[in-house]
Amino acid sequence: MSEEFEPRIVGFLCNWCTYAGADLAGTSRIQYPPNIRVIRVMCSGAVDSVYVNRALLEGADGVLVGGCHLGDCHYQSGNYKARRRMVLLKNILQTLGMEPERVWVKWISASEGQRFADTVKEMVDELKKLGPNPARERWNI
Amino acid sequence: MKLYTLPIKEGDAPRTVNEMLRRLLIDKKVDAILAMTETPSRKSAFPTMVSDPEKLATNVFTPLLPVSTGTMVSRITKLRGVDRPLAVVLRSCELRALTELVKLNQADLRNIVLIGVDCLGTFPMNTYSSFPGKDTPTETLLKGENAEKYMRSACLNCKDPTPKNADIVIGVFGADPGKELFIGARTEKEEALLKGLGLKDVKDDKGRKKAVDEIRKMKDSRRELFIKEKSGIKGMDKLSEFFDTCVNCHNCMKACPICYCKECLFESAVFDLEAGKYMGKADAKGAYKTPVDSILFHITRFNHMILSCVECGLCEQACPSNIPLMDIIVPIAENAQKEFGYLPGRDPSEQIPMIVYREEEFQDVGE
Numbered sequence: 001m002s003e004e005f006e007p008r009i010v011g012f013l014c015n016w017c018t019y020a021g022a023d024l025a026g027t028s029r030i031q032y033p034p035n036i037r038v039i040r041v042m043c044s045g046a047v048d049s050v051y052v053n054r055a056l057l058e059g060a061d062g063v064l065v066g067g068c069h070l071g072d073c074h075y076q077s078g079n080y081k082a083r084r085r086m087v088l089l090k091n092i093l094q095t096l097g098m099e100p101e102r103v104w105v106k107w108i109s110a111s112e113g114q115r116f117a118d119t120v121k122e123m124v125d126e127l128k129k130l131g132p133n134p135a136r137e138r139w140n141i
Numbered sequence: 142m143k144l145y146t147l148p149i150k151e152g153d154a155p156r157t158v159n160e161m162l163r164r165l166l167i168d169k170k171v172d173a174i175l176a177m178t179e180t181p182s183r184k185s186a187f188p189t190m191v192s193d194p195e196k197l198a199t200n201v202f203t204p205l206l207p208v209s210t211g212t213m214v215s216r217i218t219k220l221r222g223v224d225r226p227l228a229v230v231l232r233s234c235e236l237r238a239l240t241e242l243v244k245l246n247q248a249d250l251r252n253i254v255l256i257g258v259d260c261l262g263t264f265p266m267n268t269y270s271s272f273p274g275k276d277t278p279t280e281t282l283l284k285g286e287n288a289e290k291y292m293r294s295a296c297l298n299c300k301d302p303t304p305k306n307a308d309i310v311i312g313v314f315g316a317d318p319g320k321e322l323f324i325g326a327r328t329e330k331e332e333a334l335l336k337g338l339g340l341k342d343v344k345d346d347k348g349r350k351k352a353v354d355e356i357r358k359m360k361d362s363r364r365e366l367f368i369k370e371k372s373g374i375k376g377m378d379k380l381s382e383f384f385d386t387c388v389n390c391h392n393c394m395k396a397c398p399i400c401y402c403k404e405c406l407f408e409s410a411v412f413d414l415e416a417g418k419y420m421g422k423a424d425a426k427g428a429y430k431t432p433v434d435s436i437l438f439h440i441t442r443f444n445h446m447i448l449s450c451v452e453c454g455l456c457e458q459a460c461p462s463n464i465p466l467m468d469i470i471v472p473i474a475e476n477a478q479k480e481f482g483y484l485p486g487r488d489p490s491e492q493i494p495m496i497v498y499r500e501e502e503f504q505d506v507g508e
Contacts, residue, residue, distance in 0.1 A: 049444035050406060050437070057437050059426065067507070070500065080498035083506050085444075088477055088495070092443055095476045096469075097375025107507040134377040139428035141381050141436040 007061035007127035009036040009120070012051060014044045016074040017109045018066030024113035032117035033124045036064065043067070044105075045078025049089045052103060056093075059136030062102050062127045064119070069107040079107065101130065142310065142325040143332055144349060145340035154318045155200040155279060158311060161324075161338050162201075165228060166194040170334050171254060175210065175217075176230035177203040184270035188213050190227075201230050201256075201311060202318075204282040206263045206293075209398035209453055211238030215248040222249030229253055230311075232260035233304050234295075237451035237486025238398035240306055244493050245449070247401045254334065257304020259313040262288060262296035265458060283318050294467050295454020298367040299360055303353050306489055309335065315352030323349050368475055371468040383469060384439060386462035389432040393439075393456035393466060399446040399485075407438050443473055448494050449485045450474040 013019040019040045025032060041047055044067025055063050065086060067079040083105065090100035104123055108116050135141065149157045165171050176199040178189035186203045188210045210231045217223070231239065236257050242248040261282050264272075268291050272278045282288045289297065296302075304310055308331045312323030324340055326332045343349075374383050391407065394400045406412075412434065422429055452474060457466040478484060481494040 048441075050441045053437055053440050053444070057434075057440075058422075070507070077498065079507070080500070081495070083503055084481075084495060084498055087480065087503050087506060088448070089444055091477050091480045092440065092447065092473055095372075095473045096380055096440070098377065098380070105507045136426065138377060138381055139426060140385065140430045141377075 005128060005132055007035055007124055009062040009064055009123060010055040010060045011036045011038045011064040011066060012041050012047045013038055013066040014068060015040055015042050017068035020110035021108040021112045021116040025117045028113045030113050030117040032120045035124050036120050043075050043078035044082035047082060049085060052089060057135050057141060059133050061133045062123055064104045066106050066108050069109055142327055144343040144346055145324045146321045146343055147324050147340055148321050149319060152319045154283060154322060155202050158201050159197060159199050162199060163194050163197045164338050171228040172225040174228045176201055200279055201258045202279050202282060204263045204278050205269045209238045209455060210235040211242055212398045214239055215242045218249040219247055222251035226252050228256055230256045230258055232258055233302050234451045234453035236304050236307060240486045240489050241399060241449040243489060245401060255307045256309045257307025258311040260302040262292045264291045265293055293454050295452060298364045300364055300452055301357060305486055312349060314356050315349040368472045372472050374469055384436055386464060387435045388462060389435050390461060392459040394442055396455040396459035399449045447474050447477045448483055451485050
C-alpha cells in the first residue's frame with residue numbers, strides 16, 4: 001500500500017493577527033493537520049513575492065499568506081498592499097501555467113483560532129486533490 | 142497639439158532634423174541636447190549630450206537601442222534635476238520608461254524638453270554594427286521595404302510606436318520622410334520654442350491622425366497575434382526548458398530601464414548561504430543544478446517590474462544565451478497590466494499600482 005500524499009504547506013503569518021490566531025488554535029487545543037510550517041512575519045504586507053516563489057520552487061505544495069482582516073492592519077494598510085501583491089503574483093503564475101491555486105491568502109484575526117484550523121484543514125484537502133508540486137522533482141531550475 | 146511640417150532638405154531627414162536641433166542650441170533655447178549620435182566607427186550609436194552646436198551630429202532615426210534614453214535621463218537627474226534647459230530626444234518605449242521612472246522617483250524632468258520621435262523600429266546591436274545591406278541602417282529603415290527582416294522582435298510587436306507625453310513630437314507616420322516631417326508642439330511654450338526653425342503651419346492635419354490611428358491599430362493586432370502564438374509556455378516543464386540556457390548573469394535586469402534598484406536582491410547577501418544549507422538543499426530535492434535560483438530570479442523579477450514593463454526588449458537584447466524573453470514577458474505584461482487596469486507610460490499622474498490600493502477591490506481575496 002502506498003503512503004497517502006501529505007502536502008507540505010509554508011505559512012507566512014502576520015505577527016499581530018494570524019500568528020496569534022494560530023497560537024490560539026494551539027492553546028485552545030483545536031486539532032488541525034500538522035502539514036503547515038509557520039514562518040512569522042511582522043505584516044502580510046512584508047511578504048515579498050520572492051518568499052512565495054521561493055517556497056513554491058523549492059517544492060512546497062502550498063503557501064498560505066495570513067494577515068489581519070481588512071481595516072484591522074496593525075500598520076493601517078499592509079494587508080491591502082499584500083492583497084494587490086498576491087493578486088499580481090497569482091496572475092503571473094496563471095499566465096505561466098504554474099498552479100496559482102497553491103497560493104492562499106486568508107485574513108484571520110487573533111481571536112479566530114478555529115478559522116485558522118479550518119483554513120489549514122481546507123487547504124490540506126484541496127492540495128491533496130491537486131497532488132504534489134511538480135517543482136519538487138525539478139533539479140534544473 | 143499644434144502641428145507643423147518640416148521641409149526635408151536634399152531628401153536627408155536625419156540631417157534636416159539635426160539642423161533644426163542645432164538651431165535650438167544656437168538660439169540658446171536649450172543649453173544642451175541629448176540625442177542618438179553615431180560613434181566615429183559608425184558601428185554603434187548612443188544617446189549623446191551635446192552643448193556645442195558645432196559638435197551636434199545626431200540621427201534621431203538611428204535604428205538602434207543600445208540603452209534606454211529613459212535610463213540615461215534617470216542617471217543624469219536622479220540626484221538633482223538639471224537647472225539649465227535640456228532637450229532630450231526619445232522614442233516611444235524610452236518615453237514610456239522615463240514616465241515610469243519619474244513615478245518611481247528615479248528621474249526629475251524639471252527644465253527638460255521631451256522631444257518624442259515616431260519610432261520605425263530598431264535592429265539588434267550586432268546587425269547594426271555589421272550591417273549587411275548596401276544602404277546604411279538608417280536608409281534601410283526610412284525606405285522601409287526590407288527593414289522588417291532585420292528588426293528586433295520587441296519592435297515588430299511594439300505596443301505603440303508613437304510618442305506619448307512628449308512636449309515636441311517629430312512625426313514620420315503620415316508624412317513622406319524624403320520630403321517632409323510633422324513637428325508637433327504640446328503647448329504654447331513649445332510653440333514659442335519652435336519659432337524661427339523654418340516650420341510650416343499645417344491646416345486640417347494632412348492625414349496625420351488617420352495615419353497614427355492606423356499604425357496603432359496594426360500594431361495592436363500584431364501584438365495580439367504574438368501573444369496568442371506565444372501563450373504556449375505553460376507549466377514547469379515548458380518554463381524550465383525556456384530558461385534552460387540561462388547562465389544567471391542578470392544582464393536582463395541590468396539592461397532593464399525599470400529595474401532601477403542600486404543593488405538587486407538577487408545580487409545581495411540575502412542569497413549567500415552557508416555550505417550546510419546547500420548540502421541540505423541537495424538532501425531535500427535529491428539533486429539541484431548550480432548556479433541556483435535561475436527561475437526564481439526571473440519570476441521574482443517579473444513580479445517586481447512587470448506592471449511598469451514598457452516592452453522595449455532590452456532584456457532580450459542583453460541576453461548572452463539569446464533567450465527570446467519577449468515571448469514570455471509580453472503575455473505576462475498584458476495579463477498583469479490588464480488585471481490592474483494599468484498601462485505603463487500612459488499618464489504621468491497615475492501611480493504605480495503596487496504602492497496604492499482601493500478598499501473595495503479584489504474582495505474575494507482573503508475571505
